[in-house]
Amino acid sequence: MNTDTIITTSNYLTLIVFFLVFFGISAVSYFSLLKREEFNFMKKKNATGERFSSQSKPIYGGTVFFGCIILAFVYIFLFCSNVDTMSTTTLLICCVLAFGMGFVDDLNNFSPIFKLVFQILCALLFIFSNDHIATSDNIFLNSLLTIVWVVGIMNSINMLDNMDGITSSVSLIIGLALTSLSHNSDTFILLALLASLSAFLIWNWNPAKMYMGDNGSQLLGVLLSYFSIKYVWNSGNTIIGVNYEQIIFISLMFLIPMTDTITVAINRFIGGRSPFVGDKYHTTHCLVYKGFSISKAVLLLDIITLIGSGLAWYFIKYANSTITITEAAILASFATFIFLWFYFFNLRVRKEHNLLYKKNNE
DSSP: OOHHHHHHTTOHHHHHHHHHHHHHHHHHHHHHHHHOGGGTTOSOSOTTSSOSSOSOSOOOHHHHHHHHHHHHHHHHHHHOSSOOHHHHHHHHHHHHHHHHHHHHHHHHOOOHHHHHHHHHHHHHHHHHTTOSOOSBSOHHHHHHHHHHHHHHHHHHHHHHOOSTTHHHHHHHHHHHHHHHHOOTHHHHHHHHHHHHHHHHHHHHSSSOSOOOHHHHHHHHHHHHHHHHIIIIITOSSOOSSBOHHHHHHHHHHTHHHHHHHHHHHHHHHHTTOOTTSOOSOSHHHHHHHTTOOHHHHHHHHHHHHHHHHHHHHHHHHTSTTOOOHHHHHHHHHHHHHHHHHHHHHHHHHHHHHHHHHHHHTO
8 A cells, every 4th residue: 555645645534544543552552551550660760859740650651652653663664655764764763762761761860961872872863864954055064953953852852841741732733733744654653643642641631640751752852853854944945055944933833842941941050050950940830830720831832832833834834934034033033032031931930939938948
């Protein structure tokens, strides 16, 4: 069966059935894992670290993500024609590396350097398989951007996983936009990811019964970074000079993960803390401290992600990645406003809590 032809001729029935099958597999897997006591060892080693909520809940999410992704690769190699063997195999290897690294880290709580080594390795594999960022005519700049992007997104998705439902829902929205831009065998990998994320949200929405763990967030990070390189970073029609349009599109689509990571890293540094040591002052946490419920805080960030991803998706798909100077200014202003608003909001909440802490201990 030539599934590539099915996708290009808009026969969505196959895609719908594929999604539903993987959703069913995921839902049954999550339900079964929660019922089996022998899998209770799958919890984060660092259960006593400073976090917004207890880390003692099971981390089944990433395991099911990984299982669905592997099944999707098997399907691709068996039934899809004209598969780019080099790129697909490289992505498979990176998925195994990301999941394995995250799983081992979950159970042993290694240093950030351990993660960084594997993240850079994934980026280098993308570069060597020619799946790197190609937004300019400078190969060294493209390679550097690829390393920074892959490492950055893998860490951003991991850091965003700080409250019930936030990473799974934000990744689901970004993944949906990427799926709509994808073609051929890539669509099946992304659909498998969307299906497992959708089922996971049933148990991950507040109050969560399970988490995805670092094994899940690292796997999500490597997949989202790869497909965003392919369908957003490299969506331009030319690589002469530097394509500022793609920088704007990528900033819009990953607005919340990038904003949260940069904001938290800077304000931790200003506060005299290591950017790599977790705390309870992410964007989501600060919203809750100011009166939002957990669900409403997550929904607000989901709406912003939906707007940003929707804008990037529209200009890539229907405007052929071409925007006027005026459009670029408006889109860049929107992304900048969101970033600055959350940055100073986070900084203000941190100062308020530090002052309260000192006052209560005088």
